[in-house]
Amino acid sequence: MMKTIFINDLLKDELVGKEVSVKGWVYRKREFKDKIFIVLRDSTNIIQAIVRKEDVPREVWEKALEFQIEGSLEVKGILKKDPRAPTGYEIAVKDIVVYDYGQPFPIKGDEDIDTIQKLRHLWIRNRRFTATMKIKHSLLKHLRNWFIDGGWWEIHPPILVGNAAEETTTLFEVNYFGKKAYLSQSAQLYLEALIYSLEKVFSLTPSFRAEKSRTRRHLHEYWHFEIEAAWYHLEDLIKVTEESLKYAIEKTIEERKIELNMLGRDISYLKKVIEEPWISMKYKEAIDILQSKGVNIEYGQDLGADEERELTKDFEVPIFITYYPREMKAFYMYEIGDGTVKNFDLLAPEGYGEIIGGSEREWRYNILKKKIEEWGLNKLKVIIGDMEVGAYDWYLDLRKYGSIPHSGWGLGLERLLMWVAKLGHIRDTLPFPRLREGWLYP
Ligand code: 4AD
Ligand code: MG
Numbered sequence: 001m002m003k004t005i006f007i008n009d010l011l012k013d014e015l016v017g018k019e020v021s022v023k024g025w026v027y028r029k030r031e032f033k034d035k036i037f038i039v040l041r042d043s044t045n046i047i048q049a050i051v052r053k054e055d056v057p058r059e060v061w062e063k064a065l066e067f068q069i070e071g072s073l074e075v076k077g078i079l080k081k082d083p084r085a086p087t088g089y090e091i092a093v094k095d096i097v098v099y100d101y102g103q104p105f106p107i108k109g110d111e112d113i114d115t116i117q118k119l120r121h122l123w124i125r126n127r128r129f130t131a132t133m134k135i136k137h138s139l140l141k142h143l144r145n146w147f148i149d150g151g152w153w154e155i156h157p158p159i160l161v162g163n164a165a166e167e168t169t170t171l172f173e174v175n176y177f178g179k180k181a182y183l184s185q186s187a188q189l190y191l192e193a194l195i196y197s198l199e200k201v202f203s204l205t206p207s208f209r210a211e212k213s214r215t216r217r218h219l220h221e222y223w224h225f226e227i228e229a230a231w232y233h234l235e236d237l238i239k240v241t242e243e244s245l246k247y248a249i250e251k252t253i254e255e256r257k258i259e260l261n262m263l264g265r266d267i268s269y270l271k272k273v274i275e276e277p278w279i280s281m282k283y284k285e286a287i288d289i290l291q292s293k294g295v296n297i298e299y300g301q302d303l304g305a306d307e308e309r310e311l312t313k314d315f316e317v318p319i320f321i322t323y324y325p326r327e328m329k330a331f332y333m334y335e336i337g338d339g340t341v342k343n344f345d346l347l348a349p350e351g352y353g354e355i356i357g358g359s360e361r362e363w364r365y366n367i368l369k370k371k372i373e374e375w376g377l378n379k380l381k382v383i384i385g386d387m388e389v390g391a392y393d394w395y396l397d398l399r400k401y402g403s404i405p406h407s408g409w410g411l412g413l414e415r416l417l418m419w420v421a422k423l424g425h426i427r428d429t430l431p432f433p434r435l436r437e438g439w440l441y442p
Pocket of ligand 2: 345354356357
């Protein structure tokens with residue numbers, strides 16, 4: 001029978017003294033003389049069930065004895081209030097329906113990371129990870145809602161693509177019926193094609209990066225939330241970023257207090273992020289600050305994880321770093337005469353670093369064409385039938401038929417979650433992270 005009652009539905013005074021039943025898994029089990037305490041868990045919460053030898057038929061007692069941690073069952077009994085129970089209520093068991101007694105659960109809680117990787121399909125049942133998934137769900141839901149309510153259209157770009165959106169060095173190659181294809185690094189170029197009809201668009205897709213670097217914040221596959229808007233300039237983009245993220249974080253705090261507490265996240269800290277204006281500084285200023293802190297970095301060098309940590313660790317709100325030197329960034333960013341581009345990286349505070357990369361796009365045909373040549377991308381070709389065309393011809397075409405200013409960004413959902421939930425490693429933002437180690441297991 002379908003499950004209709006969840007543990008959270010039972011934690012109510014008006015049900016005290018009534019007969020209840022609930023399905024779930026054994027979270028903890030302890031025997032004490034003629035009592036067996038089973039803490040049951042489901043997707044919503046935990047509740048203690050107590051089996052008293054003198055109150056139940058012998059076969060119910062024997063069933064209770066046989067359960068292993070993570071065994072599955074339905075318990076039936078009378079709901080009581082008990083301040084000593086972990087969630088304040090307790091079920092005095094009358095009957096048990098067995099689904100699976102289970103076998104000794106291979107995870108005890110003190111395993112090293114390699115063991116966990118091998119058992120990840122079981123490890124993900126733990127309560128901290130479940131809380132993390134719920135926080136991720138809320139962040140995405142509210143982010144998406146903010147854009148939908150603001151008149152943005154959700155679109156569905158392809159994952160198998162013929163050309164790079166970002167650096168060609170991080171492409172994953174796929175054999176596409178004997179021809180070379182790639183896994184998408186970003187939906188941006190496709191979003192750009194759609195602003196001419198839908199004006200404000202967003203998408204959520206997996207993005208793939210064959211990054212050489214192994215860090216706490218790099219995945220080979222991550223969930224990419226990207227937006228693109230016609231007529232937007234950099235300033236408009238920055239405004240939308242701050243508003244939408246503040247909204248998503250505020251709603252998530254309201255909805256996921258219990259989960260954030262479970263992870264030990266200080267909510268009052270996150271409240272400052274919502275209440276205070278975010279900081280903006282030019283790349284040049286960021287370099288000056290880093291140099292004044294004794295960091296060994298020159299103008300023109302990229303900010304790596306270490307530099308970003310140094311820059312953000314003393315701040316309590318995110319920082320927009322704007323106007324990077326053109327050579328450091330992708331070919332599609334709008335250039336201003338001084339050798340910089342109209343872009344930003346949004347760095348999360350507390351040392352977390354980049355969570356969004358965005359820019360105003362180069363919409364002037366001649367300049368974009370030159371940049372594509374300068375970046376060597378004009379040499380890349382794709383075959384259509386027996387015709388060979390430049391891989392970026394279609395992208396250039398967008399600048400020929402009613403070109404307009406436009407801007408957009410991409411947010412790494414796992415990066416956002418990592419910061420909001422204050423996690424130490426990005427692998428814990430996904431049930432089955434694609435890392436170099438144990439990469440397809442499970
Ligand atoms: O800065 P990136 O490379 O920018 C783009 O892909 C743009 N085309 C996006 C756009 O304008 N539509 O990536 C955007 C974000 C980063 O800020 C980061 O949050 C995340 O994607 N990201 C990663 N997350 C996890 N693991 C990786 N290897 C990531 N690479 C990028
Ligand atoms: Mg970036």
